[in-house]
Amino acid sequence: MIRQYELVEIVKSYDPSADEDLLNRAYVFAMKAHGTQKRDSGEDYFTHPLEVAGILVGMHLDVATIITALLHDTVEDTLATLDEIEKLFGKEVTFLVDGVTKLSQIEFQSDKTKQAENFRKLLIAMSSDIRVLLVKLADRLHNMRTLHFVQSEKKRIRVARETMEIYAPLAERIGLHALKDELQNLAFTELHPDADQSILARLTFLREQGGGHLQPITAELKQVLEEHGIKSFIAGREKTAYSIWQKMQKKNITFEQLSDIIAFRVIVDMIPDCYRALGVIHSAYSVIPGRFKDYISTPKQNGYQSIHTAVIGPNLHRIEIQIRTKEMEKVSELGVAAHWQYKQGISHDGYQYRGLRGLLDILETAEGPEEFLEHTKLEMFQDQVFCFTPKGDLISLPHGATAIDFAYAVHSSVGDHSTGVRINGRMMPLRSELKNGDQVEIITSKSQHPSPTWERFVITGKARSSIRRFIRQQQRQQFIDLGKTLAQKAFRNEHLTFSEKILENAVEPFGVKSTEDIYASLGEGLKTTGELIRVLHPDHAVKTSSKKELITSETSRKPKEHALSLSGLIPGMAVHYAGCCHPVPGDQIIGIVTTGKGVTIHTSDCSTLEKFMDTPERWIDVDWNPESQDKESHVARIYTVLLHQPGTVASITAIIARENANIINMQITNRTEEYYEFIIDLEVNNLEHLYNIIAALRMSQHVLSVDRR
Numbered sequence: 037m038i039r040q041y042e043l044v045e046i047v048k049s050y051d052p053s054a055d056e057d058l059l060n061r062a063y064v065f066a067m068k069a070h071g072t073q074k075r076d077s078g079e080d081y082f083t084h085p086l087e088v089a090g091i092l093v094g095m096h097l098d099v100a101t102i103i104t105a106l107l108h109d110t111v112e113d114t115l116a117t118l119d120e121i122e123k124l125f126g127k128e129v130t131f132l133v134d135g136v137t138k139l140s141q142i143e144f145q146s147d148k149t150k151q152a153e154n155f156r157k158l159l160i161a162m163s164s165d166i167r168v169l170l171v172k173l174a175d176r177l178h179n180m181r182t183l184h185f186v187q188s189e190k191k192r193i194r195v196a197r198e199t200m201e202i203y204a205p206l207a208e209r210i211g212l213h214a215l216k217d218e219l220q221n222l223a224f225t226e227l228h229p230d231a232d233q234s235i236l237a238r239l240t241f242l243r244e245q246g247g248g249h250l251q252p253i254t255a256e257l258k259q260v261l262e263e264h265g266i267k268s269f270i271a272g273r274e275k276t277a278y279s280i281w282q283k284m285q286k287k288n289i290t291f292e293q294l295s296d297i298i299a300f301r302v303i304v305d306m307i308p309d310c311y312r313a314l315g316v317i318h319s320a321y322s323v324i325p326g327r328f329k330d331y332i333s334t335p336k337q338n339g340y341q342s343i344h345t346a347v348i349g350p351n352l353h354r355i356e357i358q359i360r361t362k363e364m365e366k367v368s369e370l371g372v373a374a375h376w377q378y379k380q381g382i383s384h385d386g387y388q389y390r391g392l393r394g395l396l397d398i399l400e401t402a403e404g405p406e407e408f409l410e411h412t413k414l415e416m417f418q419d420q421v422f423c424f425t426p427k428g429d430l431i432s433l434p435h436g437a438t439a440i441d442f443a444y445a446v447h448s449s450v451g452d453h454s455t456g457v458r459i460n461g462r463m464m465p466l467r468s469e470l471k472n473g474d475q476v477e478i479i480t481s482k483s484q485h486p487s488p489t490w491e492r493f494v495i496t497g498k499a500r501s502s503i504r505r506f507i508r509q510q511q512r513q514q515f516i517d518l519g520k521t522l523a524q525k526a527f528r529n530e531h532l533t534f535s536e537k538i539l540e541n542a543v544e545p546f547g548v549k550s551t552e553d554i555y556a557s558l559g560e561g562l563k564t565t566g567e568l569i570r571v572l573h574p575d576h577a578v579k580t581s582s583k584k585e586l587i588t589s590e591t592s593r594k595p596k597e598h599a600l601s602l603s604g605l606i607p608g609m610a611v612h613y614a615g616c617c618h619p620v621p622g623d624q625i626i627g628i629v630t631t632g633k634g635v636t637i638h639t640s641d642c643s644t645l646e647k648f649m650d651t652p653e654r655w656i657d658v659d660w661n662p663e664s665q666d667k668e669s670h671v672a673r674i675y676t677v678l679l680h681q682p683g684t685v686a687s688i689t690a691i692i693a694r695e696n697a698n699i700i701n702m703q704i705t706n707r708t709e710e711y712y713e714f715i716i717d718l719e720v721n722n723l724e725h726l727y728n729i730i731a732a733l734r735m736s737q738h739v740l741s742v743d744r745r
């Protein structure tokens with residue numbers, strides 16, 4: 037175990053300006069905080085943060101990171117608070133400790149999720165600083181090194197699987213190869229103990245046969261290169277049990293055929309030396325085909341550079357050789373960490389961390405070099421939130437996304453029918469903004485439909501276009517129904533025979549694609565029935581202009597109103613419709629019990645509902661009753677911006693009247709030279725009625741915008 041003075045000494049060796057006092061204080065603080073707590077190994081708990089710090093010291097990380105490692109479990113597991121830490125160690129350390137604590141908390145969710153890839157992204161998104169992630173990985177490494185002390189087999193397997201699926205790939209993505217290899221091997225030992233044992237036995241057997249051949253082969257390679265004037269450092273190693281097992285999985289080789297179990301790394305000074313060394317090795321030994329890879333000219337996504345090849349080497353041993361420069365070696369061992377190790381001469385006030393965050397994001401998302409460049413322009417992960425479905429699937433959304441966005445991200449039919457949402461087990465308004473790690477359960481009902489107001493609460497293109505598409509389709513259907521009624525009536529008035537078949541002859545002259553399009557254009561008022569009759573019966577003299585009819589038939593075409601009373605309430609309960617959101621039949625609604633007043637009905641996306649979040653017992657599931665034939669009208673409020681022109685107000689009141697609605701209140705909220713802003717309260721039958729009015733208003737040339745309020 038690393039000791040206090042050793043820790044400080046190593047840090048001082050690569051960072052002479054390190055604050056020794058602060059390091060010592062962190063050491064004492066953590067030791068005291070953990071007190072008599074014990075690890076599963078029976079050792080003092082404090083050995084754990086100390087070892088984690090030791091791992092990071094080995095990567096030459098800065099003092100704040102080392103202190104964070106020492107303190108990383110104090111907030112979660114002891115009485116220590118972030119306030120205390122801030123007083124003693126300052127803002128930077130507190131920020132990092134808080135980050136690691138949050139990652140540890142989200143960890144408990146991970147065994148529910150099947151999507152390791154998204155969980156890795158969540159971890160990265162929550163790592164507001166790359167150093168948080170490094171501490172977390174070092175923490176995991178030490179926990180894996182001591183995993184065999186854990187009594188419960190179930191827990192050991194869970195932790196090992198999590199390491200294999202989440203942490204090792206995460207380490208690889210940021211280029212921490214050595215750490216990744218160790219994590220994978222430790223996890224492998226736990227997950228496949230039998231395979232691990234057999235491979236280790238085979239390795240021992242081969243080693244005994246070859247008599248520890250690493251050393252002679254290293255010497256021969258070095259000599260061959262020197263003869264050609266190439267200075268090199270050569271490191272030989274046995275492959276890990278896990279990497280051998282992986283190879284056996286991927287390639288159809290038997291255990292007995294498995295012979296290239298050693299690998300050599302040739303480290304040279306400059307890039308041209310790499311290629312010269314490759315030439316020398318390829319001419320001295322037989323090349324094993326299909327194994328050559330040049331990651332120098334085409335680096336891996338995580339920045340890894342090296343040349344890989346395999347040859348029948350000295351004494352006819354199959355060996356794998358990696359050739360690279362010292363710089364490449366450092367990057368391959370430490371990955372991105374190599375870039376933000378302490379470097380003398382670089383200012384210490386949080387240098388480049390932000391830039392590295394960006395780099396990390398790009399590494400995580402880019403598929404190749406082209407994408408790498410593409411992504412520098414795209415959103416970074418900190419602009420995303422990751423939320424769980426009840427089944428543990430992760431959904432990634434842009435920052436600021438609401439439950440409605442989430443619903444549409446799950447499936448457009450879920451979005452179209454969502455009536456409410458439970459976030460982390462609590463009923464919340466659909467407009468609620470989501471946070472990283474939220475568990476989101478969308479409640480749906482077949483009879484519900486998107487509300488145009490939702491457009492204000494969504495930020496994803498998918499949700500927005502789905503809502504618009506729904507509303508457009510709905511409008512189109514209404515126009516088609518109306519157009520058909522108009523056409524039939526006009527034909528009747530002119531004593532002409534009406535049929536779909538005849539109408540087909542008008543498709544081409546009207547410049548549309550189908551008879552439905554004809555109806556729609558009639559309903560929308562783009563074409564008149566008079567035009568239609570003229571096209572189909574050029575010789576027929578039209579008696580009446582259809583323009584006037586259009587208006588009268590429009591008012592008479594109203595569909596039968598939907599039921600208006602509510603279901604889900606005790607009979608006799610007093611009901612009020614909230615003045616903040618003005619719900620009308622067809623809206624998704626929620627009832628709130630108000631003392632002495634009965635139930636107030638709000639739309640399920642009403643912002644007032646936020647006030648009742650803490651009293652879920654007052655929420656009542658209510659719905660409009662489709663069976664009821666009751667006809668009452670409901671007050672709806674719209675907000676409209678009109679051009680400041682003569683006749684504007686008259687024209688819009690005419691439109692509303694034509695739509696068969698009563699204006700019960702009209703109020704100017706703002707007036708400039710160019711426009712008026714109005715709030716208009718209307719009596720409508722239901723949502724469909726309101727949509728019709730809004731659509732009709734939007735078609736008017738006097739209207740700049742109409743929205744529901």
Ligand code: MN
Nearest residue numbers: 084108109175
């Ligand atoms: Mn820990």
